[in-house]
Amino acid sequence: MKEFRRKYSHIKFNIWEGDSTHLMNLLKNRQIDIAITGGPLSQKDIEMKKLEVDPCVLVVPNDYKINEEIISIHKISEIPLLLLRPTEGAGLFDQIINAFQELNLTPNILCECHDSAMLLNLVEMGFGATILPLSMVNQKLTKEFKILSIQDSPWISEPALVWRANSYLSASTREFLQFFNR
Secondary structure, three states, rough: OHHHHHHHHOOOOOOOOOOHHHHHHHHHHHOEEEEEEEEOOOOEEEEEEEEEOOEEEEEEOOOOOOOOOEHHHHHHHOOOOOEOOOOOOOOOHHHHHHHHHHHHOOOEEEEOOHHHHHHHHHOOOOOOOOEEEEEOOOOHHHEEEEEEEEOOOOOEOOEEEEEEEOOOOHHHHHHHHHHHHH
């Protein structure tokens, strides 16, 4: 995004946040031209470019009493969790629940949140921990939170760049897509 912005500083854009189902509806209704989703997707009339697989990490408040840098799923099941839950469709939330069930573990889910900013605020206030794709953890977050790798993690995000197939794409949209073909 930074490289695109440097090269095309005159282009203005909007960013919409939401779960994959919401973003796909915006795309279908021509409210947006491109979506970056956490996949996997199985819709027709779209084209997609898979991006680098994104492993998940555990995000805990800095003052949390965990000394490990790598944590087991069993240990995670004992920690109060605040999980990002999509308003529609399946997503990382379902992956997390299914993995715990497959291991016969019951996660300690304190809160299901539908807003990523609110989720991180709750973690920062010490309500519990969350599981997020590593790409959501920027340098600022590493100062505010402890970021722990998850041992043998079954949780990954499979992001993809998605756009309407056989549809008009503006010149700026085509240029943006070219950045991902390098």
